[in-house]
Amino acid sequence: MAGGADRPAHPGRDFAPYRSSVLRHPKRPLVPMGGDPDAAELYGPVFGVTDVTELDADLTRQHQGEPLGERITVTGRVLDRAGRPVRHQLVEIWQANASGRYAHQRDQHPAPLDPHFTGVGRCLTDDQGRYLFTTVKPGAYPWRNHLNAWRPAHIHFSLFGTAFTQRLVTQMYFPGDPLFPYDPILQSVTDPAARERLVAAYDHELSRPEFSLGYRWDIVLDGPAATLSEAALPEAVVSHAALPGSGEDR
Amino acid sequence: MPRPTPSQTVGPFYGYALPFPGGGEVVPAGHPEALTVHGYVYDGGGAPVPDALVETWQAAPDGSLAGRPGSLRRDPVTGGFLGRNGLDFTGFARVATDADGHWTVRTLEPPSGRPYLAVCVFARGLSHHLFTRAYLGAPASSDALLSALPEERRTTLMARQESERVHRFDIRLQGEKETVFLDFTTSHTSDTSGLRHGSGR
Numbered sequence A: 001m002a003g004g005a006d007r008p009a010h011p012g013r014d015f016a017p018y019r020s021s022v023l024r025h026p027k028r029p030l031v032p033m034g035g036d037p038d039a040a041e042l043y044g045p046v047f048g049v050t051d052v053t054e055l056d057a058d059l060t061r062q063h064q065g066e067p068l069g070e071r072i073t074v075t076g077r078v079l080d081r082a083g084r085p086v087r088h089q090l091v092e093i094w095q096a097n098a099s100g101r102y103a104h105q106r107d108q109h110p111a112p113l114d115p116h117f118t119g120v121g122r123c124l125t126d127d128q129g130r131y132l133f134t135t136v137k138p139g140a141y142p143w144r145n146h147l148n149a150w151r152p153a154h155i156h157f158s159l160f161g162t163a164f165t166q167r168l169v170t171q172m173y174f175p176g177d178p179l180f181p182y183d184p185i186l187q188s189v190t191d192p193a194a195r196e197r198l199v200a201a202y203d204h205e206l207s208r209p210e211f212s213l214g215y216r217w218d219i220v221l222d223g224p225a226a227t228l229s230e231a232a233l234p235e236a237v238v239s240h241a242a243l244p245g246s247g248e249d250r
Numbered sequence B: 001m002p003r004p005t006p007s008q009t010v011g012p013f014y015g016y017a018l019p020f021p022g023g024g025e026v027v028p029a030g031h032p033e034a035l036t037v038h039g040y041v042y043d044g045g046g047a048p049v050p051d052a053l054v055e056t057w058q059a060a061p062d063g064s065l066a067g068r069p070g071s072l073r074r075d076p077v078t079g080g081f082l083g084r085n086g087l088d089f090t091g092f093a094r095v096a097t098d099a100d101g102h103w104t105v106r107t108l109e110p111p112s113g114r115p116y117l118a119v120c121v122f123a124r125g126l127s128h129h130l131f132t133r134a135y136l137g138a139p140a141s142s143d144a145l146l147s148a149l150p151e152e153r154r155t156t157l158m159a160r161q162e163s164e165r166v167h168r169f170d171i172r173l174q175g176e177k178e179t180v181f182l183d184f185t186t187s188h189t190s191d192t193s194g195l196r197h198g199s200g201r
């Protein structure tokens, strides 16, 4: 195939410039599972309205006051490899505050904590596979991978598909960040086209007047479940979570 | 066809976001049929990994793979966690390793047709999660994965029974007894050759 379509989307686990990867990647090749139709991994955990609350998708309203920083909305669709929406599945995010500090005891970066911002959100995708979060733009922050190492601003995402094999944890970046070339975590994705897919687009249509700036970021889950037709999936997996009214205001 | 979104490491700071109370208690403590599956995550130097996240998924004892919601059941009033309802078997566990690299899941025995927990491991330093399986008890001799593996590799997937209801499953990310990790993502439905007829390297 031309145009790099065959280049690996995912980072190699043995990317030495990311120092903590050195002792934490397998050296033996993974065992290919092919399309084993019996694998439990072709099915996966499901989530429903009991697993999230209305408050979870708006990270600016989880405390008494308004958090500091540039208010943003981040939205997009979760799709499988066939381009079909991933419906009614769990999307989780976590991020640093506008100053680049996590509400985590072990983050000792001397930037201020924000008493009005924790930086954790969750939602279920709607009938079209859409998610939406209201939050603030996170700050860049330093880390100790190498001298003068800084992470570009990013939001961590955790996603589920209908199959456990589609599980994805990743990071969303903001367009035009000058730190991209210096970040071994982003650069561990060696295909430039694949790196691009980690960067959200500013979308003026999504900006809300006098309220927030809008970013769009679509997510495509990997995994062989995408090659199963919906007809081949058991009824329960396709229709288990027909959520009344989900997504009407997105 | 859209191209997949690349994976990125879970990083060091997921601890206040992803784990949830009772994440490893797929069945309530004291359930008469509860099994405990526990172990350590080790790096290539043999050191425990204190910042790994382990998720397990399995068939229900009746063989169902449909799953149930309610793993993270929340209180819509306080926004806090209520814990699972104790009735629905969700099949899903999520636990962070402790300072000693140790994790524990309490669950029900998977059915004999799929006698394993599907395990997904995330960690700081791991750019892309890893899948493995913890087989509990004696698997069928026809198990496609196990029969494709040489003996010394196969044993890394077998949990060791420590007592009647306690199974030990260690995960070694690298090194001499490196755990067998599974690739579900780069293969295609038409390609079952890797598993069924492959060398099982």
Ligand SMILES: [Fe+3]
Residues within 6 Å of the ligand: A096, A151, A154, A156, B011, B013
């Ligand atoms: Fe981060």
